[in-house]
Amino acid sequence: MSKYLVNLKINNMPISVEEGTTILEAAKMLNFKIPTLCNHPDLTVAGNCRVCVVEVKGARLLAASCATPVSEGMEVFTNSEKVRISRKHIVELLLSEHNADCTKCFKNGHCELQDLSSEYRIGDHVFLDMVKEESKIQDISSPSIIKDDSKCIRCQRCVRTCTELQGVSALAVVKKGDHQKISTFLNKPLHEVVCTNCGQCINRCPTGALTERNYIEEVWNAIYDPSKFVVVQTAPATRVALGEDLGIPVGQRVTGKMVAALKKLGINKVLDTDFTADLTIMEEGTELLTRLKRALVDKDETVVLPMMTSCSPGWIKFQEHMYPELLDNLSTCKSPQQMFGAVAKTYYADKINIKAQDMIVVSIMPCVAKKFECERPEMRDSGYQDVDYVLTTRELAMMIKQAGIDFDKLNDEHYDSILGESSGAAVIFGATGGVMEAALRTAYEIVTGREVPFTNLNIKPVRGMEGIKEASIKIKNVKPEWSFLEGVELNVAIAHGLANARQLMEKVKSGEAAYHFIEIMGCPGGCLGGGGQPIPTSPEIRKKRAEAIYSEDADMPIRKSHENPEVVEIYKDFLTEPLGHKSHDLLHTHYKPRKRY
Amino acid sequence: MEKTLKKVDIIFEIDDKQSPLSILEKTIKRSPDEIILDLIDSGLKGRGGAGFPTGLKWKFARNEDSETKYIICNADEGEPGTFKDREIIDRVPDKILTGMAICGYVVGAKEGFIYLRGEYNFLLKNLQKRVDDYNLGMKKLNFDFTIAIKSGSGAYVCGEESALFESMEGKRGEPRNKPPYPTVAGYNSKPTVINNVETLVYTSMICRMGPEQFKALGTSDSRGSKVFSVSGDTPISGIYELELGMPLNDFVNEFGDGDTKAVQVGGASGHCVPRKKFNDTIIGFEGIPTGGSMMIFNSSRSMYNVLHDYLEFFTEESCGQCTPCRVGCQQLLKGIEAVKRGERPPAYLDDLKKLTGTMKIAAKCGLGQSVGNPFNSIIDNFREEIIY
Numbered sequence: 006m007s008k009y010l011v012n013l014k015i016n017n018m019p020i021s022v023e024e025g026t027t028i029l030e031a032a033k034m035l036n037f038k039i040p041t042l043c044n045h046p047d048l049t050v051a052g053n054c055r056v057c058v059v060e061v062k063g064a065r066l067l068a069a070s071c072a073t074p075v076s077e078g079m080e081v082f083t084n085s086e087k088v089r090i091s092r093k094h095i096v097e098l099l100l101s102e103h104n105a106d107c108t109k110c111f112k113n114g115h116c117e118l119q120d121l122s123s124e125y126r127i128g129d130h131v132f133l134d135m136v137k138e139e140s141k142i143q144d145i146s147s148p149s150i151i152k153d154d155s156k157c158i159r160c161q162r163c164v165r166t167c168t169e170l171q172g173v174s175a176l177a178v179v180k181k182g183d184h185q186k187i188s189t190f191l192n193k194p195l196h197e198v199v200c201t202n203c204g205q206c207i208n209r210c211p212t213g214a215l216t217e218r219n220y221i222e223e224v225w226n227a228i229y230d231p232s233k234f235v236v237v238q239t240a241p242a243t244r245v246a247l248g249e250d251l252g253i254p255v256g257q258r259v260t261g262k263m264v265a266a267l268k269k270l271g272i273n274k275v276l277d278t279d280f281t282a283d284l285t286i287m288e289e290g291t292e293l294l295t296r297l298k299r300a301l302v303d304k305d306e307t308v309v310l311p312m313m314t315s316c317s318p319g320w321i322k323f324q325e326h327m328y329p330e331l332l333d334n335l336s337t338c339k340s341p342q343q344m345f346g347a348v349a350k351t352y353y354a355d356k357i358n359i360k361a362q363d364m365i366v367v368s369i370m371p372c373v374a375k376k377f378e379c380e381r382p383e384m385r386d387s388g389y390q391d392v393d394y395v396l397t398t399r400e401l402a403m404m405i406k407q408a409g410i411d412f413d414k415l416n417d418e419h420y421d422s423i424l425g426e427s428s429g430a431a432v433i434f435g436a437t438g439g440v441m442e443a444a445l446r447t448a449y450e451i452v453t454g455r456e457v458p459f460t461n462l463n464i465k466p467v468r469g470m471e472g473i474k475e476a477s478i479k480i481k482n483v484k485p486e487w488s489f490l491e492g493v494e495l496n497v498a499i500a501h502g503l504a505n506a507r508q509l510m511e512k513v514k515s516g517e518a519a520y521h522f523i524e525i526m527g528c529p530g531g532c533l534g535g536g537g538q539p540i541p542t543s544p545e546i547r548k549k550r551a552e553a554i555y556s557e558d559a560d561m562p563i564r565k566s567h568e569n570p571e572v573v574e575i576y577k578d579f580l581t582e583p584l585g586h587k588s589h590d591l592l593h594t595h596y597k598p599r600k601r602y
Numbered sequence: 603m604e605k606t607l608k609k610v611d612i613i614f615e616i617d618d619k620q621s622p623l624s625i626l627e628k629t630i631k632r633s634p635d636e637i638i639l640d641l642i643d644s645g646l647k648g649r650g651g652a653g654f655p656t657g658l659k660w661k662f663a664r665n666e667d668s669e670t671k672y673i674i675c676n677a678d679e680g681e682p683g684t685f686k687d688r689e690i691i692d693r694v695p696d697k698i699l700t701g702m703a704i705c706g707y708v709v710g711a712k713e714g715f716i717y718l719r720g721e722y723n724f725l726l727k728n729l730q731k732r733v734d735d736y737n738l739g740m741k742k743l744n745f746d747f748t749i750a751i752k753s754g755s756g757a758y759v760c761g762e763e764s765a766l767f768e769s770m771e772g773k774r775g776e777p778r779n780k781p782p783y784p785t786v787a788g789y790n791s792k793p794t795v796i797n798n799v800e801t802l803v804y805t806s807m808i809c810r811m812g813p814e815q816f817k818a819l820g821t822s823d824s825r826g827s828k829v830f831s832v833s834g835d836t837p838i839s840g841i842y843e844l845e846l847g848m849p850l851n852d853f854v855n856e857f858g859d860g861d862t863k864a865v866q867v868g869g870a871s872g873h874c875v876p877r878k879k880f881n882d883t884i885i886g887f888e889g890i891p892t893g894g895s896m897m898i899f900n901s902s903r904s905m906y907n908v909l910h911d912y913l914e915f916f917t918e919e920s921c922g923q924c925t926p927c928r929v930g931c932q933q934l935l936k937g938i939e940a941v942k943r944g945e946r947p948p949a950y951l952d953d954l955k956k957l958t959g960t961m962k963i964a965a966k967c968g969l970g971q972s973v974g975n976p977f978n979s980i981i982d983n984f985r986e987e988i989i990y
Contacts, residue, residue, distance in 0.1 A: 052779040053923040058964050066971070067963045072779035087963065091926075094960040098929035131953055132933045133940060159922065178774060178922070181757060183932050185922025 013079040028059055028070035028081055037083050040092070040121055042099075042211050043160035044071040046543040047529065048169060054160050055095050056121065060085045067091055096125050101132040103212065104141060104155035111151075112213035115540060118158060119212075140186070146194030148380050149202035149218055149373040149536075157187055157214035163206035170529055172504035173323065175200035187214075190602050199326045199601055201503065203319035203527045204373030204397075204536020217373045217537060220394040221404055227365040227394070228271045234359045235367060237267050238278040238345045238424075242371040242435030242532035243398045245553035249539035249546075250402030251412040256549030258557050261417020266405045267369075268418060274357075277420045278368065279427030281344040282434045282443070284575070285316065286566035288592055289338045289440075290448040291583035293522055294487075302489045309333040311498075311513065311520040314440050316340045318378035319527030319536070321596060323503050328510050329598030334523075337593040341434065342368050342375055343384050345424070346391025347591040352579045353424055354387075361389055368395045371435070371535030374527065383594050397537025426571040429462075429558035436551045437501035437531035438467035438474060441524040445478065445497075447567045452480060452487040462564050468555070470530060470548065472505040473498065475518075497522045502529040605847035605884075607856050610819065610827040612807050613800065613843050614693055622696035622806060623739045626703050629809045630745060634664060634708040641805060644813035645825030650676060650761075650798035651868060651893030652968065656805060659795055662785035663709040666793035671711035673702045674770075674789060674796040678719045678754050678761040681869035682915060683895030686829040687799040689841045691718075691725050694803065695732040699749055701802030703740060704809055705795050706747040714749040715789070717766050720756035758919035762967045763788070763796045765921065776921045777967035800829055800894070821847035824886030834866075834898035835859050850875055850883040853896065861900040864983070869895035870912040871972040874905070876983040905984035909938060912976045920969060926961045927970025933957060934977055938988055948989045951981055 009024040015032050022031045027050075032039050043054035052072030059070045062080035067088065070081075082088060100122055107113050140154040159178075164187060167176040175198050179188040189198040207215045227233050244260040253259060267275045293312050299305040315321060315336045324331060339347070345368070350361040368375060372395075378384065379392035396404070405412055419425070430446050433439030442464045449457045457464060457478075466476040478495045498520045500509045506525045512518045528535045530547035533554060563569055580587045629637065641657030648654045663671060675698055679687040690698065702714040716733070718726060733749050740747050752770050754760050760769045764778035767789045788794025797805070804826065808816050816826045824846035833839045836857045844853075854862045864876050867883075867890045875883050875890065883889050899908060913935035922928045937954045940946040958974030965971045981988060 050779065051923075053925070053966065055925050055964050055966070065963070069779060069966070074781065090956070091960040091964045094957055095925050095964065098925050098933065098957075101933065102929050132929075132957075133936050135929060135932050135936070158925075159928065161923070181759070181922045182916075182918045182920040182928065183922075184918075185920075185928060 011075045011077050013075050013077070013081065015081045016083055022075055024074075026075050028068060028073050028075055029057055031075050032059075032070065032081070032083055039070050039083050040124070041071055042117060042121070042158065043162060045162050045209055046545075047209070048162060048165040051161055051165065054099070054158070056092060058088060058091055058095070059083045060088050093125050093127070096121050097127055097131055099158045100127060101130065102135040103158055104136045104153070110156065110213040111216045111219065116213060117211035144195050145218070146196035147200065147202060147218065147377070148196075149376040150195055150200070150204060150207060151216050151218050152195055153214050153216070154186055156212045158212055159185060159187065160211060161187070162209040162211065163187060163215055166205045166209050170502050170504055171201070171203060171205055172507040173199055173201055176206060201319040201322040201326070201527060202374035202377040203503065205528060207373065207536055208538065208540055208542045217397050217400070218376060219400050220376075220396060221400050224367055224394050224396060224404070227367070232363060233365045234273050234363050235271075235365045236274045236276060236349055236353075237272045237367045237369060238276050238281075238342065238349070239263060239267070239369040240278045240342065240371055240435070240532060241282060241432045242535060242538065242550070242554070243369050243401070244432075245435065245533060245550045245557065246371065246538045247398050247402060248412070250399055251405060253413060255546050256553050258553050260557065261419070262412055262415040264420055265415040265418040266410050266412060269410050270404060270408055272367070274421045276345070276349070276424040277427050278341045278345055279431035279434070280424045280569070280571055281341040281348065282431035283428050283566035283569040283572045284344055284348070284592070285338055285341050286430060286443050286447050287572060287576070287583045288588055289314065289336050290444050290451070292336055292338065293444070294448060294451070295584065297521065298489060301493070311523045312336055313523045314525060316434065316440060317374070317525060317527040317532070318372070319374040320503065320506060320525045322374065322377070322599070323506065323527065325596055325599040326601055327507065328514070331510060331513065332596045332598060334513070335596055337595065339384070339592055339594045340378065342370065342395075343378065343391055343594070344592050346379065346384065347386045348575070349424065350387030350389055350391055351591060352575060356423065361387055365393045366391065368392050369398065369401050370395050371398050371532045371538045372528075373397060373536045375537070386591050399537060399539055402539070423571050423574070426569055428566050428569045429561035429564040430566045431569070432557045432561065433554055435532045436468070436554045437526050438469070438499045438524065439531060439554070441467045441497055441499050441522070443566055444522070446565045449478065449480070450565065450567070452483050452490055454484050461559070467497070467499055470544065470551070472502060473500045473509055495522070496520045497524070499524045501526040501531050503527055605821060605845060605849075607848045607852040608845040610843045610845055612827060613690060613697075613803050613829055616694075620810065622700040623736065623743075625806055625810045626700045626740070626745070627743055629704050630707050637704065637708050637809065638664065640813045641808060644808045644816045646801070646804055646808060646816065647824070647887060648798055649800040649804065649828060649893065651681070651891065653887050653891055656797065656801055659785060659797070660705060660708050663793050663795045666786060668793050670790070670792045671709055672789045672792055672794040673705045673709070673711045673714035674766070674794055675702055675714065675716040675799055675802055676761065676763065676766060676796050677716050677722065677799050678766060679722070679799070680719060680758040680761045681871065681893055681895055682912070683831060683833050683866065683869045683897045684893055685831045686841050686894045688722060688725065690799050690803060690829070691722070691729055695729055696736060697803040697806050698799055699733065699736040700806040701797070701804075702749060703745065703747050704806060705797070705802070707745070709793070709795055711795070712746055712748065714747060715770065716749065716751045717770060718751055718753050720754040723753060726751065726753065757921070759921045759967070759969055762969060765967070766796065767794070776923045779966070798893075819845045821886055821888060823888040829894055830892070830896050831894045832857050832896050832898070835862065835900035835903070836898045846886040848885055849881060850885055851880040853885065854880055854898070857896070858898055859900055862898055863901045863903065864899045864905065866895070866897040866899070866908070866976065868892035868975070869897070870915050871969070871975055873975050874908075874979040874983060905980050905987045906938070906942065909976060909980045909988065910935070913938070913973075916969070916973050924966040924970060926965040927973070930957055930961045930965070930970065931973055934973065941989060951985065951988065955981060
């Protein structure tokens with residue numbers, strides 16, 4: 006049923022829009038820009054910053070344009086005298102409670118409040134400074150996220166993110182009036198609450214109140230230290246987003262430029278997390294087939310299904326807090342980042358004749374939870390901390406700028422070898438559904454000897470931005486050794502964003518759905534929408550990044566993990582077989598139940 | 603015709619011949635539309651302070667097409683200087699319940715709630731008993747309506763209707779964006795009539811006595827009478843039901859102590875009227891409306907302290923979600939302190955007055971919008987007391 010059309014005028018220009026459209030949206034259609042702060046395309050409407058107020062003819066009050074639907078005959082003015090005075094007042098008020106220490110702020114140059122202040126030419130402060138001294142004490146307890154209340158303007162984007170998108174509610178509004186602030190349960194440090202370190206709050210914070218813990222200086226120090234051999238691994242999703250922070254349009258792949266830039270920074274070897282993504286598929290795929298065999302052939306009742314992916318450290322911590330009873334469902338596979346660290350400081354260090362203690366492994370990740378993950382005590386199987394530093398895509402962009410590299414002009418370069426070769430199956434790890442697709446491409450072929458029955462290997466049913474996806478694949482004409490899978494309908498599910506993950510977990514717990522394999526990514530859209538990716542983010546931006554990821558896959562000469570020659574090599578040379586003894590030592594891990602408070 | 607002060611006895615009057623329940627019994631024999639017409643005809647406006655015509659509100663809710671609708675009695679009486687609802691709840695609760703039940707009948711709601719201010723929990727036991735009895739009474743009449751009580755937790759802002767709904771739904775008490783208005787989407791996002799305690803009593807009284815008798819009181823803009831909470835420098839503080847439309851001068855002559863310097867009409871969020879304006883100020887919607895609070899100050903009072911107290915109150919009671927209110931209140935409070943200490947020039951008060959202009963039109967709810975009322979009226983009339 007089509008909606009009614011509503012006729013209105015904005016700044017004397019007539020427009021007809023669908024009923025339910027907000028004034029803000031209608032103004033945008035007419036190319037009138039109305040500034041906003043608390044509004045965000047991923048979140049419900051709050052209407053609390055009031056920066057977007059507009060004048061509606063005949064109304065006593067200004068209307069928050071983000072929260073006010075159009076109505077017939079409405080006459081809106083977006084820049085009247087009243088609007089200008091009020092908007093300027095509001096920006097001034099926000100600045101008066103904001104620790105405007107801009108030159109020292111990590112978000113300097115990327116701050117929406119700074120932009121507004123500059124736009125409205127806020128000069129001398131009219132109003133008194135309201136920043137509370139105690140608010141200047143930062144919460145640096147988390148290895149991933151720094152929370153600075155003195156920069157907070159109470160737009161509540163972070164709270165809505167944590168609640169609506171992630172279903173975690175680590176952040177909440179507490180107290181009222183002049184004491185109102187964004188806090189955690191009992192005002193505990195972030196590290197001691199249910200925060201999953203996903204960093205989605207950072208992606209949406211308009212100011213520097215929530216930022217990643219950055220390790221830029223540490224990495225520069227390692228690069229300049231002649232006694233250190235610095236190895237970098239780059240996660241799949243970084244290559245389709247890094248450009249956004251370096252003046253390149255959204256959705257453009259910059260893989261070769263990224264490699265070139267890293268080499269220019271002085272990194273000794275530029276390698277690829279995609280290699281261990283392929284390795285993950287070998288281990289995780291085998292684990293799944295083993296679990297299925299034990300369940301179907303051995304009738305082993307201790308086997309836990311559905312098996313769930315374990316690549317996303319935000320998801321892992323979520324599960325540890327929220328569903329500790331389902332920890333055995335998690336694949337024991339480490340994430341590709343941690344597999345890389347463990348392999349780099351053992352197999353690779355041996356190959357290139359570098360002592361593990363002299364090697365610094367730096368990850369470039371779309372993620373801030375990876376910073377927490379690399380510090381987990383389990384992640385030291387090489388005898389050292391397997392991954393030393395994790396930089397977000399944003400931090401890498403900053404380093405590239407610091408080094409004065411003209412990113413756009415760089416010629417593409419190739420990853421170093423070994424640990425630099427990968428398949429299309431690995432790069433799609435960066436998008437929701439990607440791990441599933443990669444696993445199916447390999448597992449199906451192992452079992453049947455044939456490629457997955459989808460055109461060009463593109464398993465479309467597991468792709469896309471739907472919150473929860475489900476698919477089934479009938480397994481037919483299997484190889485003799487897999488005869489127990491003959492005719493089995495493999496049921497899989499995929500969720501991204503932790504609020505969706507929670508929904509799926511409830512279904513699993515209630516037994517409402519019988520899946521064999523579940524892929525969960527902690528962030529909306531998967532890693533491409535990760536908490537360490539360039540800001541801003543929106544459904545549209547994530548869609549473009551996903552398109553770039555799938556085009557990268559399509560262009561790869563190798564599309565299946567088990568065909569990655571370096572993966573074949575490492576099993577022949579070192580690991581012997583998936584789930585073998587060495588794999589067990591280096592590539593697998595365990596989880597621990599965590600309390601909610 | 604110029605009104606003079608006249609005491610009235612409608613709200614608290616006990617009618618031995620006709621119980622509130624029997625008013626309900628009689629009223630539900632009439633058609634809802636007739637009742638609405640009577641209410642509109644009576645000119646009754648909401649007694650919480652905002653003054654929305656009650657009959658219209660009921661009509662809007664009645665016109666909504668929804669299986670579920672709610673009636674809510676706003677008993678979150680939190681405006682400083684207002685204590686009349688407490689007395690009404692204590693003395694004539696059945697009249698409130700009757701108003702709610704009639705409203706339920708008119709708009710087609712089956713459930714009603716009394717949102718009782720947290721600090722009024724001492725009234726809860728007795729009120730609960732009266733509610734239980736009344737529910738039983740309605741059952742006997744075969745009238746399908748149930749009333750329950752919900753307790754607030756003491757936040758002033760929860761008296762704001764949409765914040766009240768949020769609170770009732772178990773969420774943080776923060777006002778919502780409007781539209782939608784409560785009659786379209788209120789409690790649980792269903793059409794809801796929310797009326798002040800006193801308003802509901804008047805609706806039941808109008809149903810008993812007809813609109814004519816009510817309309818005969820007051821002025822064309824302010825029909826009927828109203829319960830006032832009189833406090834401050836008065837020898838006879840207390841609750842008084844008075845006809846609307848009287849000049850403030852009459853009021854001061856009756857209640858003042860002979861040395862009245864100013865009256866704060868309408869509580870902390872109302873207006874301060876200085877002595878020189880007593881004669882020209884009508885208490886009613888054509889002049890200065892009030893939810894009932896009348897605070898009298900004599901010449902021993904510092905108006906700086908009065909304003910400072912109010913601003914402290916708002917700074918603390920702002921829910922904190924919207925910028926104009928959260929930061930604006932702090933700026934006003936710290937601003938007058940800075941002027942007092944000489945850290946800002948007297949002209950800074952004018953900057954602050956401009957700020958209240960923004961708060962009035964850009965704050966999300968009535969709380970932030972009305973802070974300018976006391977601020978401007980006190981600054982304008984007692985500027986020297988603020989500065990020196």
